[in-house]
Amino acid sequence: MKYLNPKADLTFKRIFGEHPDLVISLLNALLPLKEGEEISEIEYLPSEIVPDNPLRKYSIVDVRCRDMKGRLFLVEMQMLWSPEFRERVLFNASKAYVRQPNVGEGYELLQPVYSLNLVNEVFEPTLEGYYHHYAMVHIEHTDHIIDGLQLIFVELPKFTPHTYSEKRMHxxxxxxxxxxxxSTRVVPKELLETPEITKALTVLEESAFTDEELAGYEHFWDGISVERTLYNSAIRESIAVGKAEGIAEGKAEGRAEGIAVGKAEGLAEGEAKSKYLIAANMKKSGVDPLIIAQCTGLPIDEIEHL
Structure with a gap:
């Protein structure tokens, strides 16, 4: 093994959380920035977003930075999709927006917050394309946009190299x-000819990591595998339960309506139970509670009591 996978927690933060030039290149390539709005310099900020209420838990992002204009950028690599992730992204971006310094001096000083989320699963199977840009848009006049929050989700499995070929760094x-x-043995020529990518590849080399870091890297992938297996099993079980309950209720209230209601209620109840089952098994496997919370959407205090 020569290279590690850049999508792992350890490697992603090493590349984009320790090398300003690389995260600037990534952001300029993937964010919907207009000509003349490119990022030229950034400063890293703590990845923890501190809550206003001390009873609430910290929210963690992979990379958090600000450019010289004051614009805020949140970058996350999400290996497994869950419905709660979208809400967590909105929460983190909103929190970053309202907690900007000097906000009391005037709302006109508020700068946009861009949240870039790279997702290693398909979560919009009915939508074409892999790039999803959410903004506050006028319903009838979509060219009118409030720039405060910009949420970008990238479905990595949908990406193919010929898409948007004119956007080279993208x-x-x-x-x-x-x-x-x-498994990479030979790096494509196009990647090696790009200085930023070449530097990122150097950061990824196995020899750059300690034995302890490599052990943590393997543990990360073990946790992802366990969670995916448990989550998929729980979903299948919830569907089966929903069908069974729907058929039973359908005998009394009408078979067709009963099956539909049963499926919906069974799925909802099954998904709720599956979160706790997944969290409990991940905890037994030694997965960090913060990672469990990010993957399941459960509060850390509940995870700690499992």
Whole structure:
């Protein structure tokens, strides 16, 4: 093994959380910035977003930074999709927006917050394309946008290199994230010819990590595998329960309506139970409670009492 996978927690934060030039390149390539709005310099900020209420838990993002204009950028690599992730992204971006310094001096000083979320699963199967840009848009006049919050989700499995071929760095960074892993022996020429990608590849080399870091890297993938297996099993079980309950209720109230109600209620109850089952098993496997909370959406205090 020459290279590690850049999507792992350890490697992603090493590349984009310790090298300003690389995260600037990534953000300029993937964010919907207009000409003349490119990022030229950033400063890293703590990844923990401190809550206003001390009883609430910290929210963790992979990379959090600000440019010289005051614009805030949140970057996350999400290996497993769950419905709660979208809400967590909105919460983190909103929190970053309202907690900007000097906000009391005038609302006109508020700067936009961009949240870039790279997701290693397909979560919009009915929508074409892999790039999803959410903003506050006028319903009838979509060219009128309130710039405060910009949420970007990228479905990595949907990406193909020929898409948006005119956006060179956009394509190259996504190729880097989707093509480089432990099995890589020969790096494509197009990637090696790009200085930023070459630097990121150097950071990814196995020899750059300690034995302890490599052990943590393997543990991360074990946790992802366990969670995916448990989550999929729980969903299948909830569907089966929903069908059974729907059929039973349908005998009394009408078979068709009963099956539909049963499926919906069974799925909802099954998904809720599956979160706790997944969390409990991940905890037994030694997965960090913060990672469990990010993956399941459960509060850390509940996880600690499992």
């Amino acid at each position: 394509v190259l960074w996504l190729r880097f994230l989707t093509e480089i892993n432990e």
